[in-house]
Amino acid sequence: IAGITQAPTSQILAAGRRMTLRCTQDMRHNAMYWYRQDLGLGLRLIHYSNTAGTTGKGEVPDGYSVSRANTDDFPLTLASAVPSQTSVYFCASSDSGADTQYFGPGTRLTVL
Amino acid sequence: TQLLEQSPQFLSIQEGENLTVYCNSSSVFSSLQWYRQEPGEGPVLLVTVVTGGEVKKLKRLTFQFGDARKDSSLHITAAQPGDTGLYLCAGDTSGSRLTFGEGTQLTVNP
Numbered sequence: 001i002a003g004i005t006q007a008p009t010s011q012i013l014a015a016g017r018r019m020t021l022r023c024t025q026d027m028r029h030n031a032m033y034w035y036r037q038d039l040g041l042g043l044r045l046i047h048y049s050n051t052a053g054t055t056g057k058g059e060v061p062d063g064y065s066v067s068r069a070n071t072d073d074f075p076l077t078l079a080s081a082v083p084s085q086t087s088v089y090f091c092a093s094s095d096s097g098a099d100t101q102y103f104g105p106g107t108r109l110t111v112l
Numbered sequence: 113t114q115l116l117e118q119s120p121q122f123l124s125i126q127e128g129e130n131l132t133v134y135c136n137s138s139s140v141f142s143s144l145q146w147y148r149q150e151p152g153e154g155p156v157l158l159v160t161v162v163t164g165g166e167v168k169k170l171k172r173l174t175f176q177f178g179d180a181r182k183d184s185s186l187h188i189t190a191a192q193p194g195d196t197g198l199y200l201c202a203g204d205t206s207g208s209r210l211t212f213g214e215g216t217q218l219t220v221n222p
Contacts, residue, residue: 004154035212041121041198041214041215041217042200042212042213042214042215043155043200043212043215045209045212048209050208090154090155092154094210097204097208097209097210098142098143098204098208098209098210100145100157100160101155101157101202101210103154103155103156104154105152105153105154106152106153106154
């Protein structure tokens, strides 16, 4: 069982380019989340989805969009990347909003 | 304003020392979780506390939930280099979503 997978592992991107970070879970969890982590410290919630077909904005949603077409996949799109979006991005899932969250290995994104 | 305040933010100690990290809030939590994140990986759950005053032990780690369910602490006895990592607390106030603290970066030097 893979749990949560993220792709790519790392990416260097020119400013202004569009980028989609992929996240897939095989645990049939209802809820999924995207966080960014800067300077190796706290997690900031970008977007979340409580169930397939629904999404919500987190603490720092500007410049990002998500979709949840099915239970397993939760892609995060940067429409036009900017250097301030340089960060490590973590996808997570949980059975419900307050349950244990299971994290993917992260995507390290650098925007030049 | 950060809902969950963790302290200290950084902690560097020698192997064998004891330490305590704190997670405080003005809000009451239905439950509180502690995660550890090792370099290059995602956070992994260590423990969940749900009852005010609850104490849970995980080998050399002792977790306590405050009586009022507004704060928690993590105590590590005889720290080892393998304990190095980022320790995050996360609280549930409404049953809808967790809120994470900023984390405590612990370095245990051999």
